[in-house]
Amino acid sequence: MKLLLIGFGVVGQGLAQILRDKAAELKSKHNFTAEIIGVATASKGALYRSSGLDISALLQAAEGGSFVDFPDQPGLRRDMTVREMIMIGEADVLVEASPTNLETAQPALDFCYQALEAGMHLALANKGPVALDYAGLRAKARAKGLLMRYEATVMAGTPTMRLAQDALAGCEIRSARGILNGTTNYILTQMEKGLSYDDALAQAQAQGYAEADPSGDVEGWDAAGKVLILANALFGGKLAMADLAVSGITAISAADIADANAAGQRYKLIARATPDGGEVKANRLPLDDPLASVGGATNAITLETDLLGDITLIGAGAGKLETGYAILSDLLAIQRRLTAKRNPPANPS
């Protein structure tokens, strides 16, 4: 499988590391081999080589901050645009792992359509295209007989989409509610230990959980992007950001936290998606709610089903290997499709 990577930050590097370190196991257990033939980034430059880029050299150059240090090799090109890499048509899958833009989803959204047009499957860690144009991308992918996978967009590699879309086949999912933003959960957990909101935020920033401008997390927008993905993917909705009621944790004080604790409750920023809509809102949960015990930067989701009642999945929501693995799980799913296409049924039914 030949891969084109857009972005080479935490996700891309995590994927590359797994592909390198697990190559033998993936080959023997899953008959899976993959080569990274192109990488395009905004800050480090671009590399393309039809016969594959050396992964260790790629990781080493990325550590230095620029592909300038990537060693010359026969066939290596450093001057191609993303569009050119797509149009050359050599890759099987476009891995979109550039930073999320929840306002326009660009430039990733254009790249996704170009890739589908060129016959490439999609594996996305970038939430923008899936959150803002799920229906459009899904329709285009179906029309071209291609797959769009996006496990990394919700709870990193914790198998949220695979649980909801594959493992629960035959069950009806009625709602999804979860702790889908690790930064705010970390801040709330620290506030329970007695810190003020400002001190907890500063600590989250020091730990690398929150960015210098934390508004995307603390005002609920990151979680809202995930609500859109769940609402559209699980319930066939066509919701836009404007359809969601979104609030964050900025208005929650130490006194609120203490008040909730005294009542045997805990504040959690809950992202909720149903067939009718979605919201992001800080809720006071009773301690026996499985989501109430999820502390720190951990994520969790509860799926309400018709036959099984509530199913809760708890796991990492971020991290290099965790998110890189999410892409790998998408690639393994795509491989099963590629194999089926190469070996079409003798008597299609």
Next chain:
Amino acid sequence: MKLLLIGFGVVGQGLAQILRDKAAELKSKHNFTAEIIGVATASKGALYRSSGLDISALLQAAEGGSFVDFPDQPGLRRDMTVREMIMIGEADVLVEASPTNLETAQPALDFCYQALEAGMHLALANKGPVALDYAGLRAKARAKGLLMRYEATVMAGTPTMRLAQDALAGCEIRSARGILNGTTNYILTQMEKGLSYDDALAQAQAQGYAEADPSGDVEGWDAAGKVLILANALFGGKLAMADLAVSGITAISAADIADANAAGQRYKLIARATPDGGEVKANRLPLDDPLASVGGATNAITLETDLLGDITLIGAGAGKLETGYAILSDLLAIQRRLTAKRNPPANPS
């Protein structure tokens, strides 16, 4: 898909109800149709009809306690043994849902081998055969090109095996530890509320969670059967019951519970499987362990992985529809295999 059901208690009735009530949805969404052509029970009698048994009539007769009241139909036979039903060779899948025997796994184990020999796939809710002879059944199924599925044996329909075996493909699972017996978890939860062990047990019996002879649950044997299944299925072990260290909750007093609570901990009966072995033991867990917050008859499992850290799944561990759905999920997986066999690849690779 033609089904032969051994046992028609909670599991069989749950499956039958789902097959009847979700028939249209299963057909349209999954191109799945199933007929129950045979049912054999120890207490209600047996029924067989090559062209399918009426499910509503079957459920009604079961409610009355005997198939004597099942209406006569052309082609209906009431006198066949399980062996005869298998040897006639009309069913695609044997659904083994008779009561678990963790000492010999019989008579279910013989039926499983007979069914495999006759070319039938297996879907098991009965833990005995999977716990005591996993390797043998697996080898026989592989040799015959058949599938053996057993989602119902651990946490009912909560997708434990599908999570571990399918959704985490590419990840290495290093250990599994969980609350896999609802009865003991219910008793421990009630003891935390101040009840004595004897009173909590009596309450569990009154609620239908515990049997008149509760030893299989409270001494840890039910959980031990599940440890064997996990150890053998996830880690390729060939463990037997004698290889496990098994203890239950009978020695835990109200004072122990109070002592743990005072230390910010909670007693849970933890079933644990690793590549090296397994055990069932009451542990004191810190409150921030996701398993600590799992109360009542709910089940949960934490899978320790190489790439994702800990993944915890919480859900029902019993119930009519919950366990019936587990069998359905197995049947859907088997259908994917049947379809592939009927339409073999043109160029097998």
